[in-house]
Amino acid sequence: MTTSGAAGGPLHLRPGRDRHGRGARGPLLPVGVPRYRTRSMAFDQLVLETYAPLHNAYFDQLSGVDLAVDTIPRMRLRADSAVLPDEIVADGPIPLGRVLEAGVDRSGNPTRARFVVFRRPVEQRAHTVEERSELITWILTALVAYYLNLDPRDVDPDFPW
Template sequence: MQSSHHDSGFTVRLADPDAPLDVTGSVPARSFAQRRRNRHGRGLRGELMLPTLPAYRTRSDRFDEFVMDSAQRLHDIWGKPLDGVRFAVEEIPPNLEQLVADRSPAPLGSYTPPTEDEGPVITLYRRVVEQACPVPEELQDLVHDVVVEHTAEMLGVAPETLDPVYRRRY
């Protein structure tokens, strides 16, 4: 794969394992990710966790799955009114330092109304939700409740009418 700047004769050639040898007859150097072990032979020989094990997914991956499951559940119940709604996950809310300085609680999520360019966005703040959850086993329920609350705010209905099991699990 070659890339060249149109003004000068400068070209860049990225290493391609299937590419023929260069003019010096040497094999292009492999990147660190392609090497199995480090140069002293002491590196990892394989993956630490197999993809089939539960610990393979990170906390962030699990949180994203919780948000997508909740959004899919609401979409299955309500359908058309939720078309075009984007669900996003951010680590922390913007201006968190100012919220802490004012001693006000950090929001668990936010709703951004639609603009001319894009539809409505419901954002959950992963770190804040994880901190607010007293028991890790209840994280999925709390995530679902936050999604329901902000979706209800968007639709202008009560959260109990949006999802019949809202806050009935704990």
């Protein structure tokens, strides 16, 4: 591509530095472009899309519940406990999701109930988008069933219990 410089002579624009022939450096899409999404943003969107049918089916009961995604589980679990509490959905000893009941925070302000899905453990267990979607569906169904005190098969008849 050639354009004219300030003096009227040709100005050659070089592509970004391409040392060692490895291709362009930096992101392919600028951050402000609508198609730009990080892995965590894509995961968040998948969680929202998976949760929407459950929220719509139990709208009145789940209207006071927030949905959150956390990178890793940050909770203190006893190392000698073989069974995790019911509010935690896990794959063996690794928590994948959790129900946080409504309560009061350290400042004395009331908090709403919250479903939390842990991104990194889910990504490590599901490698394709389809597997990830199925695993997130399983996690959210179990969390909603626990919160509503229902059997997971009542929430989703295809639940693999």
